[in-house]
Amino acid sequence: MTALLSAAGVAKHYGRTPALTGVDIDVAEGEIVAVTGPSGCGKSTLLHCLAGILRADAGTVTYRDQDLGLWSEKSRSRLRRTDFGVLFQFGQLVPELTAAENVALPLLLAGSGRREARADAQQWLERFGVDHVAEARPGAMSGGQQQRCAVARAMVTQPRVLFADEPTGALDALAGEQVLGELVRAARDQDTAVVLVTHDARVAAYADREVALRDGANDPSGLGVGS
Numbered sequence: 001m002t003a004l005l006s007a008a009g010v011a012k013h014y015g016r017t018p019a020l021t022g023v024d025i026d027v028a029e030g031e032i033v034a035v036t037g038p039s040g041c042g043k044s045t046l047l048h049c050l051a052g053i054l055r056a057d058a059g060t061v062t063y064r065d066q067d068l069g070l071w072s073e074k075s076r077s078r079l080r081r082t083d084f085g086v087l088f089q090f091g092q093l094v095p096e097l098t099a100a101e102n103v104a105l106p107l108l109l110a111g112s113g114r115r116e117a118r119a120d121a122q123q124w125l126e127r128f129g130v131d132h133v134a135e136a137r138p139g140a141m142s143g144g145q146q147q148r149c150a151v152a153r154a155m156v157t158q159p160r161v162l163f164a165d166e167p168t169g170a171l172d173a174l175a176g177e178q179v180l181g182e183l184v185r186a187a188r189d190q191d192t193a194v195v196l197v198t199h200d201a202r203v204a205a206y207a208d209r210e211v212a213l214r215d216g217a218n219d220p221s222g223l224g225v226g227s
């Protein structure tokens with residue numbers, strides 16, 4: 001297997017606090033990988049390193065055979081607009097923009113025309129069953145509707161890798177499973193790889209494979225939440 005994205009020996013400290021002490025992970029094209037482990041084991045930090053949001057202190061993060069540690073902040077930021085999608089627990093939609101404007105935003109930032117971006121946004125809102133709130137602002141939407149819009153916004157650029165950090169953690173069990181099911185289906189349809197951070201075995205069960213962390217390193221027992 002040739003990895004699309006991989007980390008080798010990645011370490012990261014926050015001041016004196018070690019968050020990662022040497023993690024290895026490979027993600028293949030179109031593969032859905034759950035990163036699991038107890039609170040504070042370094043899952044989010046690993047996701048931020050893989051997405052190029054944080055630079056690792058040691059080790060390498062490689063995307064399409066390129067060492068992201070050698071890239072400038074600006075180039076990594078561009079990569080997040082073109083090849084990566086990012087989705088957090090609380091959708092983090094822009095409160096001043098409507099749902100449609102939020103979903104169109106990544107396309108506009110990537111250089112699409114206004115009309116085309118708007119049409120694509122509408123399609124993705126329909127796909128996630130929230131086209132009826134296209135003109136609403138996040139404050140007037142339910143938590144589930146907001147998170148569906150956030151998924152649409154993360155997928156609208158058809159990223160090669162989607163980074164999702166507890167993407168359904170703020171939703172009740174039923175809404176969470178629905179959103180997750182739709183997200184996974186959309187990712188499979190367009191061969192988007194997903195790095196899915198979760199502490200929940202039901203969420204990890206949607207992945208092809210699980211990489212378990214413990215105390216900032218790969219869990220030596222190899223047992224994850226799905227085991």
Ligand SMILES: Nc1ncnc2c1ncn2[C@@H]1O[C@H](COP(=O)(O)OP(=O)(O)OP(=O)(O)O)[C@@H](O)[C@H]1O
Pocket residue numbers: 014017018019037038039040041042043044045046199
């Ligand atoms: N910005 C920060 N400044 C200082 N320490 C941090 C920061 N972010 C995380 N940490 C510390 O780094 C370690 C790993 O945190 P991280 O958020 O990556 O873990 P996690 O597995 O995602 O946790 P959770 O499941 O609770 O979100 C923890 O000890 C945490 O307290």
